Amino acid sequence: MIHHSPNLEQQIPFDPDFDEADHVEMIVSNDNSRFGLTSKQAFVVGLISSMLTLGTIGFIILLVMLFYS
DSSP: OOOOOTTHHHHSOOOTTOOHHHHHHHHHHHHHHHHTOOHHHHHHHHHHHHHHHHHHHHHHHHHHHHHHO
16 A cells, blocks of 8 residues: 655645746747757758658768678
8 A cells, every 4th residue: 555645735835827839939949049940940950850860870871782782
């Protein structure tokens, strides 16, 4: 049987004004503004970096295929 400490509610005060969604939104917008990117720019940067990653992997596979053929 799990024994809960009687003063658990006093240890963790419940803040009725704290909205988790607002808090998360704030963190995300702070993160974007640090790099000075809008969501569209961030999407483009992500797209470019994923293309570069795929291109690098493809290039390595191509080299391996040429080397072993």
